[in-house]
Amino acid sequence: MPSILLAFAVLVTAYASTFVYRFTRGWIDGRKTGFPLVLLPLDPNWLPWMIVSVPWRKWLQKNLPRSIYQRVVLSIYGWEFWEKTAPYDELAAPQGDRKNFLLVSCGRLELWTCDSAIVAEVLSRPKDFNQLDIGNFILNKFGDNILTTDGDRWARHRKVVAGVINERISKSVFDETVVQARGLLDQIQTDSNGTSAIETNKAFDWAKKITMQVLSGAGMGTQLPWNNEGHEKPAPGFKQTYSQSVTHVISNIAGPLLLPQWFLLNYPSWAPGYSVLKPLGIAIEEFPIHTDRLLQDERRRAREEGGSSKSNILSQLLEASDSSEKQSAKSAPLSDRELRGDLFIFTAAGFDTTANTISYAFVLLARYPKWQDWLFEEVDDILPNDPNEELDYIATFPRATRTLAFMLEVLRLFTPLNHIAKQAQTPQPLHTPGKTYWLPANTTMYINVVPLHRDPAVWRGLNLPEGETSAKDDELHFRPNRWTNPSGSAQVLYQPAKGTYVPWSAGPRVCPGQKMGQVEFVAVFLTILRTHRIDAVALGEESKQVMNKRLDARMEKSHSLLTLQMEDIYDVKGEDDGLKLRISRRK
Template identity: 30%
Template sequence: MNYLATFLIAGPLLWLLNWAWALYRNYRNAKLSGLPVLICPFSPDGFPYLIIKVPLKPLLELIPICRPGIQVSIMGWEHADRYTLHEKYGRVFILVNPARNEMWCADPDTAQLILARRREFPQLDMATTIMSTFGKNVITANGEDWGRQRRIVVPNLNERISEAVWTETSHQANKMVEYMLQRPDNGEAESVSSLRAIAINVLSLVGYGQPKPFKPQKLCQDPTAVMSYTDVVSLCGELIVLAAFVPSWILRLSIMPKLLQTLGVAMERLPTLTAEMLDEQRAHSDGHQRDHFVSQLVRLSDAGKTGETTAQYLTEEEIAGNLFLFTAAGFDTTGNTLGFAVTWLAAQPEWQRWTQEELDCVLGKHGMHDYATVFPKLTRCLAVMYETLRLNPAATHIGRTVHEPISLTIGDKQHLLQPPLTAYINNSTLHTLPEIWGSDSLEFRPSRWIITPSSGPPSQLGDEKLVTPQKGAFNGWSGGPRVCPGQKMSQVEFVTVIATVFSKCNIEPILREGETMESASGHLMHMIQDTQMRLTMQFKHPREVRLKWRKR
């Protein structure tokens, strides 16, 4: 009995002492840095705080000293807040908590510095754990491993594939327009899923040589259904956090919702589907050279293993991991950016007309056939992409880990960063700071990306140039040596979809009963803010984005 009483008293007491010591140690480290400090008494990712922090937020915020810290501990805070908190507490501050301090950075020079120094600021541990669920890959690697993988992976995404991306995207987008215009209900709730379908279908052809007919993307909810490699990857990518932390046998239990059972089955099928695809590539590799990135990846990697051409190689696990990364990261990012952009243009028809001015001029002269001539002239379409990624970045923050003490210059001061620390580059704030983007920084205004010559002849549509943003202020595709290698591919795909769709259609919100055009546009804008973080940021209620497609 005495033992039990001692245990019941000593257990919580030890936990409390441990908690107080950890909080004090981290607070002391944060103060040593000389940066502003916010405090959250709980570990943001710790259990059970992870579960209670959202419902109990109003209660927790009653402790005044912790109010801003509690706000920052809630995932996605930066996107809801934009720049208010940083304006109050500084461009760079530290969130102290008992587990691992977090440095939040909304200073362009510091952001650029962190992205540039990849050895001192390696990839975030949590991202590594989640993204290596289906095999290690370039995004989870650091140091020499990263360099070796990146040298093999990046050449697969060079300019050579742009033309294929242009052609396939154009084909898919035309099919989508036909589908939308023929539907009696005008595909009203299917706009977002259709745009995502294009992104996955383009990857399927350009990546694996597997053509897929256009149809709006639906997550498979039938564990017995036949699923292709890309179907399986898109499901696993969509639910990546569950896939990373819950074993497939639990997901497959019959008490689980059908979607999770299907995820469980997909996770178990993925290794076999990957192996079959690689076997197929190898079986055909000796005859004709195929030009998809799975075949190039296998060729380069195998050549490295046998010493034929280079000492570079990928293990079988890394090939599988990189294929998963390409498909999941490549499709989710581009698909969601298209969804946000089309919704912005539907909510703000003046920008739709602005884009169409360029399309009428450029496509009127050249048509859509020649990628090399037409793509560089569609600057406004590209500006729409930059503006969308500014306000709806796929990555609202980019995380890096600090394992060793680092001295960092911020402004004209030196700051000592003590591990364990996570450094977050806060894109949601950097992309909207009024000092950088102007007093209308929260508004969708794609023309901010266009250079209008102040002297000389007035700029001609089709010859406009894109603004180069201040370094570190726009990180839509990240920056530094780890910059996204799919940047150009995603731009070609995005521009092709926007050009095809808006040269043929006008898109507007569907009015519900009693609604005016103004309130319906307001509803769309609310949908654009009502987002959730899955693999990347996406609509929380994609079917609520109800759009009418009209033939022009």
């Protein structure tokens, strides 16, 4: 017995000493870099801590002294949105740098930067700053893909994808979005029982539905009517439809997707979480079979119709890959497993990002009627008077500059990916005006988008109309006209300097879905605002001021579940749960 205890004690001591060793090593290496150091004797990536720390955060915030909490919070996933610029102001600035700090913990060294020179440099050197292993582990589930690969393997994916998401796809996305948004308005018309308005807490689920159906139609070539319940049934041999399996997989990407499939499929029906885990097990099994079937169907169709591709991502991807030159490793066609991986990533990367951006935009329109009126001016100016006249992508999208400015401002303050993570395998130099830093090998780089997008030197007072004076914290305010340059400028919209605005990342690995997301967002709001307006619903006798505070608090009560989202707004059960909006006819 004593020998078992002794062995246990030795094991625990050995395990604990690895933490001590890594902390000391990190501290020694960190000191040589010249960046401010923040010391935290914890490993932010230690799995048990990662699991408990997020639900414990509010308790820790309430019970720990600020001087301890301000460090501990840096190990909790999603801290960037809650803490904003505080760690830079409170911990880094006293050490002489307001834009960078190196987190020395019992895990890897982490550089947290909001320095635009470093951001621009890191994003322009993807060969030196690679994708993070930890994220790849989940996102590789259905095959190697464009997001999780580096070097030549990534270049092969990127070459195929670059040619695929083109203007032809943008037009399809625009047309499909208009169809879906009109379907939504028809449903609102029916639900309003002849009155001209409805009050609903389902608007956010509708944002997700639009995004999913656009990905299905313009992405996979499977067009679905808005009211598809009952229309879409699982194909013979399947338990779920394609979009059901996608929804289960995507909703669980930030956790349960890691669980082994045998565990999910055999999860007992009496255990808590059954209604999520069992369908997820089925989805993981069926998603690749669905995708393979779609690929086979498309290959057959293209053969029968003489090789012509259709205007959807799947068809274009297949054509681009099959026509790649076979000679070199950099341009060889993608295997079916790789195509499947890319199709999954398009969905994973495009769904939540766009849907959550639309959701924040709904609340911001309700919160700021003034900016909604600003958008009505554009909508009424650029769209045909007859609300039934079809919208043409080529004629409409380039003119919808205010609507696009509105999106850019939503993304500035509610960026879906609060950080862009990279890792340096070997020591790397980083340059800022007047200084070169050396980053030790195996440092993780986090580009912290939240303070970057609130830098007063860039955003304060930008494009303020004549006669208006800037609020002293203007960069924190939602003000979409900061994006619209004075008339007569060479560019209609403000073009941020390199490294200052990166909701879609930047450089060679910039999001290839950027234009697609913009087109979808603009098409949603042109279609809705053409005939309808969105307002908040007051709670009882609530004054306008109190209601605005409540809306602000709802938006601040957000967390990162891979992408930033408001809490308790999706899938709400009761009539009075979630957040109610009024959607009413204005024309």
